[in-house]
Amino acid sequence: MPRKFKPGEWVKIKGHTSAPKMEVLKYVSKKDSIFGTIDNDTYLECVWYQNGDRKLEAFHQNKLIKLIETGGLFKT
Template sequence: MVRKFKAGDRVKVKGGSDGPKMEVLKYIAKKEPIFGFVDRDTYVECVWYRNGERRSRIFHQNRLSKVMQLK
């Protein structure tokens, strides 16, 4: 699968208008549970801050959309 994001990209969860805007940290190697192969191009670790506390989570890249930044 083609990687959709790169480290530093700003993203949000698709369909979630009130969700946090996050930053992509890196792609994560994750073992596919049924067939057992390691997927290095599909899951991304994202970080965001809530009330001054850093949070992170791993998402499938298809659940995310890029946030456009004004320059």
């Protein structure tokens, strides 16, 4: 399965109107619990801020949608 996103792109969870805007950090390895195989091209580590707290979580790329606007969280 090809990678859909690049680090630095803005994404949000599909179908959630109140989902936070998140920045893609990198693809992360996930181990399949049934087959024990390693998947390096499907899960993305994303970062976002909520009430001043930095949140970090991995999401399956098919659950995310790319946002048109770009730009990092750390604008100067």
